[in-house]
Amino acid sequence: xxxxxxxxxxxxxxxxxxxxxxxxxxxxxxxxxxxxxxxxxxxxxxxxxxxxxxxxxxxxxxxxxxxxxxxxxxxxxxxxxxxxxxxxxxxxxxxxxxxxxxxxxxxxxxxxxxxxxxxxxxxxxxxxxxxxxxxxxxxxxxxxxxxxxxxxxxxxxxxxxxxxxxxxxxxxxxxxxxxxxxxxxxxxxxxxxxxxxxxxxxxxx
Amino acid sequence: xxxxxxxxxxxxxxxxxxxxxxxxxxxxxxxxxxxxxxxxxxxxxxxxxxxxxxxxxxxxxxxxxxxxxxxxxxxxxxxxxxxxxxxxxxxxxxxxxxxxxxxxxxxxxxxxxxxxxxxxxxxxxxxxxxxxxxxxxxxxxxxxxxxxxxxxxxxxxxxxxxxxxxxxxxxxxxxxxxxxxxxxxxxxxxxxxxxxxxxxxxxxx
DNA sequence: CTCCATTGCTTGACAGTGTCAAGCTCTGTA
DNA sequence: TACAGAGCTTGACACTGTCAAGCAATGGAG
Numbered sequence: 001x002x003x004x005x006x007x008x009x010x011x012x013x014x015x016x017x018x019x020x021x022x023x024x025x026x027x028x029x030x031x032x033x034x035x036x037x038x039x040x041x042x043x044x045x046x047x048x049x050x051x052x053x054x055x056x057x058x059x060x061x062x063x064x065x066x067x068x069x070x071x072x073x074x075x076x077x078x079x080x081x082x083x084x085x086x087x088x089x090x091x092x093x094x095x096x097x098x099x100x101x102x103x104x105x106x107x108x109x110x111x112x113x114x115x116x117x118x119x120x121x122x123x124x125x126x127x128x129x130x131x132x133x134x135x136x137x138x139x140x141x142x143x144x145x146x147x148x149x150x151x152x153x154x155x156x157x158x159x160x161x162x163x164x165x166x167x168x169x170x171x172x173x174x175x176x177x178x179x180x181x182x183x184x185x186x187x188x189x190x191x192x193x194x195x196x197x198x199x200x201x202x203x204x205x
Numbered sequence: 206x207x208x209x210x211x212x213x214x215x216x217x218x219x220x221x222x223x224x225x226x227x228x229x230x231x232x233x234x235x236x237x238x239x240x241x242x243x244x245x246x247x248x249x250x251x252x253x254x255x256x257x258x259x260x261x262x263x264x265x266x267x268x269x270x271x272x273x274x275x276x277x278x279x280x281x282x283x284x285x286x287x288x289x290x291x292x293x294x295x296x297x298x299x300x301x302x303x304x305x306x307x308x309x310x311x312x313x314x315x316x317x318x319x320x321x322x323x324x325x326x327x328x329x330x331x332x333x334x335x336x337x338x339x340x341x342x343x344x345x346x347x348x349x350x351x352x353x354x355x356x357x358x359x360x361x362x363x364x365x366x367x368x369x370x371x372x373x374x375x376x377x378x379x380x381x382x383x384x385x386x387x388x389x390x391x392x393x394x395x396x397x398x399x400x401x402x403x404x405x406x407x408x409x410x
Numbered sequence: 411c412t413c414c415a416t417t418g419c420t421t422g423a424c425a426g427t428g429t430c431a432a433g434c435t436c437t438g439t440a
Numbered sequence: 441t442a443c444a445g446a447g448c449t450t451g452a453c454a455c456t457g458t459c460a461a462g463c464a465a466t467g468g469a470g
Contacts, residue, residue: 017447033324035240038427049449051429060428113323116379118314119238132381152403159373159382160400167372168364174321176337177364191364198357198365198407222418243456254420256458265457 018056020046025067030111039063065120065128071111072131078104079138090145091204095196097142098165102192105169113173116166136162146203160202168195223261225251230272235316244268270325270333276316277336283309284343295350296409300401302347303370307397310374318378321371341367351408365407373400 024045028037039060040050057063082100086092105112114120121129136158143157152160171177172188179191229250233242244265245255262268287305291297310317319325326334341363348362357365376382377393384396 035324039429040427050427051450052448054429055447109323116375116381118318118379119240121380136381155384156396156399156403159376159384159396160403162382163372163376163400164368165372166376167368167370170321170375171364171368171371174323175326176321176341177367179360179364191361194361195365195368198361198404201406202403244458245456255456256421257419259458260418 017046017048017052021048021053021056021063022066022070025063026070026111029064029067029071029114030108032110034110034114034117037064061120062122064114065122065126068111068115068120069128069131071108071115072128072135074108075101075104075112075115076131076135076138079135083138083142090142090147091200094142094146094161094203097139098161098196099189099192101165102169102189105165106172106188109169109173112169116170143203147205148203149201149205152202157203160199164196164199168192222251222253222257226253226258226261226268227271227275230268231275231316234269234272234276234319235313237315239315239319239322242269266325267327269319270327270331273316273320273325274333274336276313276320277333277340279313280306280309280317280320281336281340281343284340288343288347295347295352296405299347299351299366299408302344303366303401304394304397306370307374307394310370311377311393314374314378317374321375348408352410353408354406354410357407362408365404369401369404373397 021042024042025037028042028045032041039053042063043050043053046052053060053063057066079097079100082096082103083093086096115132121132123129139162140154140158143161144154146157148157168177172179179187226247229247230242233247233250237246244258247268248255248258251257258265258268262271284302284305287301287308288298291301320337326337328334344367345359345363348366349359351362353359353362373382377384384392
């Protein structure tokens with residue numbers, strides 16, 4: 001429409017370039033170690049010049065943050081899918097969210113690790129901060145529905161649930177925690193289930 | 206002795222240069238964001254040329270790993286000090302270790318975060334891996350002394366204790382978790398205490 | 411004592427990086 | 441047709457990690 005060329009691919013729309021940059025960033029973040037995800041590598045993958053990103057993102061960190069915001073949205077979607085597949089019991093829903101969280105982090109470990117790296121969330125009103133907020137809201141809602149014992153208020157419950165799953169996957173992906181004797185089948189999901197179940201008393205009455 | 210100069214500072218011993226590099230790395234790791242801790246900046250701080258580190262460390266990652274190994278040792282010392290100041294009760298000792306762990310991570314957040322960054326532990330027989338192993342041993346011993354309920358074996362106990370403290374401090378330092386209403390006094394230690402206490406049933410009978 | 415090999419570090423170079431300034435090429439409007 | 445501006449490119453700068461070459465000093469052998 002706005003392009004006189006019928007073929008339409010000779011010249012891309014501005015939004016396309018921006019979207020291509022974010023997509024390329026998200027891909028490279030998972031494909032390469034953090035230090036190798038350079039602004040210029042992202043630009044090359046998106047098929048633009050090395051200075052094109054500067055028209056959309058003030059700095060490298062902002063481009064990375066845009067890719068990481070996509071990561072938060074994918075994580076949120078993953079948790080919601082698992083929650084909706086679980087039953088009606090609040091604890092089962094919370095546990096399903098936790099298992100979905102763990103599954104995402106283990107499938108996209110580099111993206112996940114970078115999401116929690118300080119320095120990419122520039123301000124509380126950035127895209128990435130908002131995506132993180134939507135993610136946290138899923139957890140907060142699930143915790144709010146549980147019937148917790150005396151002394152476990154909502155904030156404490158959210159902290160407990162989150163630090164459990166985050167701590168678990170962080171130790172796994174950093175190589176500090178080897179779970180199980182590694183005999184054939186992957187013991188991680190089973191261990192995740194056992195560990196989450198240990199916190200059950202804090203979320204049931 | 207080996208130096209003909211009586212002043213003795215004109216020419217430093219080889220071990221001094223290496224130690225100075227490691228010390229400079231440890232300082233800069235805490236003082237600057239990770240991306241700004243360059244090999245050349247460490248060399249400048251140590252007062253040597255930009256290529257001097259190459260004589261002791263094959264790559265930048267190895268120099269960083271040496272600095273991070275010092276971090277693990279400091280963490281280990283911190284946990285031991287707290288444990289020995291606690292009483293004889295196994296649970297109290299384990300909790301003291303956890304609180305020492307949290308205190309270290311919150312005092313040296315950048316060092317702590319980098320210690321768990323994948324890519325710095327090159328092999329299982331590296332200095333950093335061994336320092337991490339010594340650190341883990343403190344936790345393992347403390348968990349071994351506890352009397353845990355049926356179903357909580359030692360590996361599960363270690364995983365639970367570690368992921369709790371690691372998850373907590375990681376979420377705090379990455380800005381994801383704000384604990385308490387931030388009214389004057391720092392609410393973090395109190396929250397840490399409450400959270401650790403929630404896991405008490407897994408470590409007592 | 412002289413010579414030489416080795417160690418310990420420096421200087422120099424290279425490709426690659428993030429960021430800034432300038433310029434080119436189209437689009438839309440008058 | 442001329443103009444204004446957006447969108448992207450090219451070019452440059454200082455900086456990075458790593459490699460090659462070279463200098464100074466030590467220590468041992470002849």
